[in-house]
Amino acid sequence: MPTDTNENIDGAPETDTPYEYTGCPICGSSKRREGYRFEPPFTAAWCMECGTLYLHPRLKEQAMAERYAQLAYFDGANYQDYRKQERSLSRTFQSFLKRLERRGCLGGRLLELGSGLGWFLRASEGYFDERIGMDLSTEAASEASAYADSVLVGGIEQAPDGPFDLIAAIQVLEHVYDPDPFLSGIAQRLAPDGFAAIVVPDRGSWMRPLLGTRWPSFKIPEHLLYLNETDLRTLFERNGFTNVQRIAYPHAFPLDILAGFAGLSLPEALQTVPIWIPGTSLAMIAQRA
Ligand SMILES: [Zn+2]
Numbered sequence: 001m002p003t004d005t006n007e008n009i010d011g012a013p014e015t016d017t018p019y020e021y022t023g024c025p026i027c028g029s030s031k032r033r034e035g036y037r038f039e040p041p042f043t044a045a046w047c048m049e050c051g052t053l054y055l056h057p058r059l060k061e062q063a064m065a066e067r068y069a070q071l072a073y074f075d076g077a078n079y080q081d082y083r084k085q086e087r088s089l090s091r092t093f094q095s096f097l098k099r100l101e102r103r104g105c106l107g108g109r110l111l112e113l114g115s116g117l118g119w120f121l122r123a124s125e126g127y128f129d130e131r132i133g134m135d136l137s138t139e140a141a142s143e144a145s146a147y148a149d150s151v152l153v154g155g156i157e158q159a160p161d162g163p164f165d166l167i168a169a170i171q172v173l174e175h176v177y178d179p180d181p182f183l184s185g186i187a188q189r190l191a192p193d194g195f196a197a198i199v200v201p202d203r204g205s206w207m208r209p210l211l212g213t214r215w216p217s218f219k220i221p222e223h224l225l226y227l228n229e230t231d232l233r234t235l236f237e238r239n240g241f242t243n244v245q246r247i248a249y250p251h252a253f254p255l256d257i258l259a260g261f262a263g264l265s266l267p268e269a270l271q272t273v274p275i276w277i278p279g280t281s282l283a284m285i286a287q288r289a
Pocket of ligand 1: 024029048049
């Protein structure tokens with residue numbers, strides 16, 4: 001919904017810069033105030049119309065797509081060696097699946113958008129008749145295909161028509177340039193009683209005001225949206241969903257990452273020990289209206 005893509009602080013033609021100066025991705029308003037300042041030119045701006053927080057400016061989508069196409073993205077500096085998180089993320093996904101199971105969200109056909117290296121697909125084995133993953137990275141999709149019936153390269157536009165009984169997007173929506181077609185595309189591919197499950201960093205977390213610009217979910221320039229429960233509910237409800245509910249999402253992290261914050265280095269045997277941290281992520285489920 002961004003509207004003011006031609007706005008540019010130095011007046012140079014938009015084509016000469018890798019950045020775009022868009023309005024609020026939720027409501028389209030250009031009324032904003034600076035909330036956090038990162039490496040120039042990036043800031044996180046508060047929308048004065050709807051109250052959400054978003055990256056401003058942001059990299060143009062094509063520049064970002066090239067970044068994501070590389071498997072190296074998963075090992076980037078912000079990801080602190082993504083593979084070290086395999087053990088703790090797998091535990092996180094197992095816990096999430098148990099919660100989804102209690103709400104009757106499992107069974108039938110699963111589509112996961114942004115399936116990364118396939119650890120959620122692997123954890124979901126036995127819960128579904130068919131599991132399909134999708135990712136923008138060819139290499140990631142290839143690795144993940146060991147854990148699913150198939151893993152396709154692409155985003156929601158390339159996704160099969162369905163119908164699916166569960167469509168999951170875990171830590172994906174905060175990367176999405178246009179959240180409305182993403183969510184409506186999910187709704188269109190759901191079976192009548194199907195569920196969407198969306199997990200994003202929780203802007204309402206106690207960590208953000210405490211850590212300020214050091215909040216780990218300020219992954220610049222990849223994270224474009226910093227949503228709270230109200231924002232995500234709004235997005236769901238205007239894109240064809242009903243019965244929107246928040247569910248708990250305990251998130252485990254490798255001890256190594258926490259030790260890194262404290263400036264400690266750990267023996268290898270301790271580095272991947274999963275530590276549960278509350279309140280980092282916002283998980284919501286919804287059904288097709
Ligand atoms: Zn707004």
